[in-house]
Amino acid sequence: MTRETPLAEVHAAVEAADRLCWAGFDPVAVLREVADRLDGRGDLVEVAERETHLPPARLRGELQRTTFQLRLFAELVATGAHLGVRIDHADPDWPMGAPRPDLRRVLQPLGPVVVFPAGNFPFAFGVAGGDTASALAAGCPVVVKAHPGYPELSDLTGELLADLGVVAVVHGEAAGRAALTHPLVKAGAFTGSVRGGRALFDLAAARPEPIPFYGELGSVNPVFVTRDAAFSRPKRIAEEAVASFTLGAGQFCTKPGVLLVPEGSSVPEALAAVDLPTAPMLSARIEEAYRDAVAAVPREGVSVLAGGEGPTVLLTDLRRVLADFDAFARECFGPFLLVVTYADDEDVEEFARRLDGQLTATVIADEPDGLDGLVRVLARKAGRVLWNQWPTGVSVTHAQHHGGPYPATTAVGSTSVGTAAVERFLRPVAYQNFPTALLPPSLRDDTPALALVDGVPREGALTMRW
Structure with missing residues (x-):
């Protein structure tokens, strides 16, 4: 109760x-x-x-x-x-x-x-x-x-x-x-x-x-695998994908939910060969919601690549996803991964442009050539864009950003x-023409706090130890 x-x-x-x-x-x-x-x-x-x-x-x-x-x-x-x-x-x-x-x-x-x-x-x-x-x-x-x-x-x-x-x-x-x-x-x-x-x-x-x-x-956290990476290291990509989407039984807000790979690569086969680890979910209610979300994924032109009870990997192609985008590109909280094969790089950018706001978007690639357009799109859609690393695990540090456009x-x-x-x-407050005695300590000229004074960083200000 x-x-x-x-x-x-x-x-x-x-x-x-x-x-x-x-x-x-x-x-x-x-x-x-x-x-x-x-x-x-x-x-x-x-x-x-x-x-x-x-x-x-x-x-x-x-x-x-x-x-x-x-x-x-x-x-x-x-x-x-x-x-x-x-x-x-x-x-x-x-x-x-x-x-x-x-x-x-x-x-x-x-x-x-x-x-x-x-x-x-x-x-x-x-x-x-x-x-x-x-x-x-x-x-x-x-x-x-x-x-x-x-x-x-x-x-x-x-x-x-x-x-x-x-x-x-x-x-x-x-x-x-x-x-x-x-x-x-x-x-x-x-x-x-x-x-x-x-x-x-x-x-x-x-x-x-x-x-x-x-x-x-919520966030789908898409992962985009380029042709060079998919053909040079399919087994490694599959193993890392499984480790990421099953971490904590998939109950991470940054869990990758969609993996785009080029047609003809052996990444799907490598995924099918990897053992999917299982773990209890946080509650019976969350587990029921997870099963309902998996069941709601369209099944026409979709096959079960691995699992099916608990951790689940489904396979389809980008043409079908673009034809029913909202049904496929939505968060499924739990150990679920949708693998989407693509034939045309332009369709990959179209997929990225149609995404809602995301916490993360990941690019797995060997070379950066030709990816400027995709990365620009992803930077508009996501709060954190990753290169050859997986989104689960959010470092607590000064430069971290864990956010993104709605609904992230x-x-x-x-x-x-x-x-x-x-x-x-x-929230900001500006004090105009105040005597020093009435100013907050941080605004006084003799305070060593970090500050921009007359447009210039104050010399001798305190610095962080970390």
């Missing part, structure tokens, strides 16, 4: 988060303390394994990623780089035709954030995962609507952090809606299905005061992984 937090408790959690916004807190200290507490609690993996059926080794790695992510954000915030400080001193001779006033621009926290975690990553996208970490880095307290797939882990994490006052955990759909529509909440973040994410996005947009909603929804996300200019994710929960 799904738990429901009383609405009075939801409202109290949001109001407490708002009070903390006014009082302020030290994001660097909080992020490091959260990471230390997660590292020091030995039973988290055991609880997560029991609730999600994910293997302990996978969960331990995910927990390590989560605490690393918290500390990486702390290092960023310590430099002030996330604040985007710009200082323009007064200039009576400013050549626009009028004097320039003293202007100082900085990013400041939006306010309380509601986070809807993912079911497939109970740590990395859970109560203390990337959305929470990036909101805390921005200086925003968080109300987490716990995922029903791991309620005990969510409560355990919430209790572990309760005395810090920066994270509150609530349960149930009604609680999630109440938190997202509360007038004191200033942003929402979500990782999950297109249907669920779109419903919450619409709810956030329909508020009397619409708020930004950062949803990471609801906010095309944002990322939910990497240190740039903090930008989602900040």
Whole structure:
């Protein structure tokens, strides 16, 4: 039975988060303390394994990623780089035709954030995962609507952090809606299905005061194999494709769902010869949805290349796919791969142009010659474009971008992984002609924070240790 937090408790959690916004807190200290507490609690993996059926080794790695992510954000915030400080001193001779006033621009926290975690990553996208970490880095307290797939882990994490006052955990759909529509909440973040994410996005947009909603929804993550690669290393491509689309039982948002290969190559035969590993799915509901999605794939001109029960690889040709594009080019969450053979390179670009927004798009090739047009199309369609690497596995780093045009996300200019994710929960404020005593510390001339001063990077500013 799904738990429901009383609405009075939801409202109290949001109001407490708002009070903390006014009082302020030290994001660097909080992020490091959260990471230390997660590292020091030995039973988290055991609880997560029991609730999600994910293997302990996978969960331990995910927990390590989560605490690393918290500390990486702390290092960023310590430099002030996330604040985007710009200082323009007064200039009576400013050549626009009028004097320039003293202007100082900085990013400041939006306010309380509601986070809807993912079911497939109970740590990395859970109560203390990337959305929470990036909101805390921005200086925003968080109300987490716990995922029903791991309620005990969510409560355990919430209790572990309760005395810090920066994270509150609530349960149930009604609680999630109440938190997202509360007038004191200033942003929402979500990782999950297109249907669920779109419903919450619409709810956030329909508020009397619409708020930004950062949803990471669905993606097919197509892989384009060129002729040279398909004929030079078919066995390797097949083995890597299987390792990628079956990783975690295919329950990754970056799982490759479509593999395009040239006609006449032996990649399909190599795929048919590879053993498909099996693993339990997160829940009976997700497994049922997966089977329904596989059954919905058109069958005319389509053959089963491998599997069929559990992991499944289907084979068809690009002509059929282009004739019924929407039925073929849609996400199937789970260990499913559609192999599509093509005869004409122009048809491959046509396929790419017709794609919806994607989290990733991958090119497997030996040589870059002649691929400029395809890569340009993919860069317009996807948030991350890969060359000879597979999309599963999203490195937490400064240059990472985990996003893309709709329906990959609801906010095309944002990322939910990497240190740039903090930008989602900040907004700019410019101070004009203010005395130093009333300026935020980051905007004062004697502050060593990273800044652009009169259009030039400030010398001697703090740098990141990582």
